[in-house]
Amino acid sequence: MNDQLAVELPRRTEVAQAFKQDGGMVAAVLPIHYPRALLRAFGILPMEVWGPPNVDPGVGTAHVQAYVCSVVRNALSFLHSDTAKVADLILVPHACDSLQGLGSLLLDFVQPEQPVIPLYLPRSNKAQGIQFLAKEFRSIYDRLEEITQRSPSDSELMTNIRREEAADVLLAQLHSERRCLDISDYDFYRMIRSREFLPAEGFIDLAEKLRSRMGGKRERAIGVMLSGIVPEPMETLESITEFGGMVVADDLACTGRRLYPPGESEDPFRRMAERILHGPPDWSLGRSIQSRIDHMREKIRSTDAQGVIFYSVKFCEPELFDLPSLRNELDRSGIPSMTMEIDLNDPLSDQALMRLETFFEMIA
């Protein structure tokens, strides 16, 4: 297996600067779900902020209590840093009580230089939910129109939607072909997480290059599913490889839970809403625990995963609520699982690594 990534990844800051040099704008976007195509239609490149890890959490600590997760605390610190100045606006989708609080704090107290736009995601994928989200996107369109002085047509919106759909189809293919890709887990996740900051067209190029290098199956690797929010610290993925494992199924909020299917409607706002609300089951969209269990079982079956690693960020209440039910149901199906709890600012402890190694020994 190659230890080197098949394609070279540009750095986030380089991508942002290049995009801006071409006359574009950059949006810092908080987790989890949002309409990339809507931003792109206005010439805005979304750059996602999942924490990020290894940020001095000082500013965040001054605004939120210690029992709030490190994704939110780090994001507050990061948005206050010089690096974040590249962003022309900040989009804060609603996902949980803590991210809701983050959006509210930014608007009411922190008040960064950039405009802050909140986005509410409905907890229903029924007709009312889709209708609401389409209208929510329309009101964001109005805000972006004010900010950019541009008014993209429906046709321009549809062009952007179709491009994002093409990128997501490729992303889903990379996931399903995981065992055939001659690349380490660490590099695979670097690659698929470039979707967090690359323009769709750039990601499509990279994904196609990677797929052209498909090699033989790594039959001997022990396949596992990774479930949680974000695979940080990324070194955990190297440890999984070291212990003979491979992440073949993904239920992470930053990756697997955002494999949106193409939309159906010819109305661009409705289509963007359909895509997100018809995506994989996720607590942040109000989907039932049973739908998550069914989805995980199917993924495990189709990828021949031997176990599940629940990889939770400390204090992430929604993940913690689902955990006992998910693990019980997996137990009933004879699928072993383990939990690991992380903080974005801490390396994995030796004890955690030992538990991980033992888990792979058990399921081998």
Add this chain to the structure above:
Amino acid sequence: MSDVLGPPLKVSHRHRELVAGHWLKARRADRDHKIAWVTSGAPVEILKALDFFVVYPENHAAICGAARKTVEISTEAEDAGYSQDICSYARTDIGTMLSGKTPVGRIPPPDLLLACTNICQTVLYWYRVLAQHFDVPLILIDTPFVYGGEATRHALEYTKQQMEAAIPIAERVAEKPLKQQKLEEVTRLGKMATELWLEILKRNQHHPAPISVMDQFIHMAPIVEMRGDPDTVDFYAAMLNEVDERIEGGIGAVLDERARILWDNLPIWYRLRYLAEFLGSHGVALVASTYTNAWGELAPYLDSERVMDSLALAYTYPILNRGTGHKLNTMLHMIRDYELDGAILHSDRSCKPYSVGQMDQRDRILRDKGIPALLLEADHSDSRAFSEAQVANRLAAFVEMLERLPRKHRPCPPGC
């Protein structure tokens, strides 16, 4: 009888009968009623009008907290894999669900679940667990968060549409149709009780405050879990009368009221008495609370002549569904209207939507009002998150700061 606190409310015995009677009826309510479990901010009017017997798991968990049963019961949930980092109300009720342990005897299992996200997203995660366990329908009323200003028209439309869509599901479970007249009557009674509750709270603008926030916490159960019942209206009418009598007689919640303060967030159920007596012994009266106010401030939205529109408004605008700046403004208004000298912000590990923002809110209260504001970390129900020594130290320092303030307000003599 305390030597620092005013006499207890006479109406308390009636409150105990009302609440105990409710939980006593609950034990066997599944014999002749369909049972619904609902969140405290849910549009219960629809279910009441369909004759559901309504159980509030949050109130049950608060009872467990006050009875100091939370640790024992939530351990059952923790043993089943539920983390101590999730809301202690949820952990307690999941513990009861798994073990049957409860101080109220028995809780009838639900035929229907109704969760409304206007107080937190936690209730959604919690009720998904209940739905999975009991295998019964879960109606979700998803109320888009109001970041600033007013809710958008499409948010209100969405909320109303969900309430309308809930009716046929509830009718199917209830096995009867919803009668408009009954819905209007329940809404009218709910509005009456809510208005009375708000009046009771506002009476604390008087000096000395006739009741304390601790009294409000203890007597708020009916406005939460018996909204829409005629008995609730009668009870709060009687309570208002008694509060007026106390004002007339110059009776204060604290015998020697020298400072008046605000409480933000849920109570610390297992330390109500301790806090009241500690503060009372320093002449500090807990006069107003954003939490108890939340159960009264929505009264103007309720309208029995346009029920669904009014429910959409009332259930979109609870303080917890609005931004951190709105909560600060609410606190600043209360500080002005109730002539308060300080504020305690309970930083509640179990309630992130209430607690996130408090650090900035505290700073703004200090800066804009120039009064002491204390962030007190604890948990509304789980006593393991309460550090007696730390709380005592912080309270002592806070009281000392209050004592150094010039006395702005003098108690009114009787009859003023």
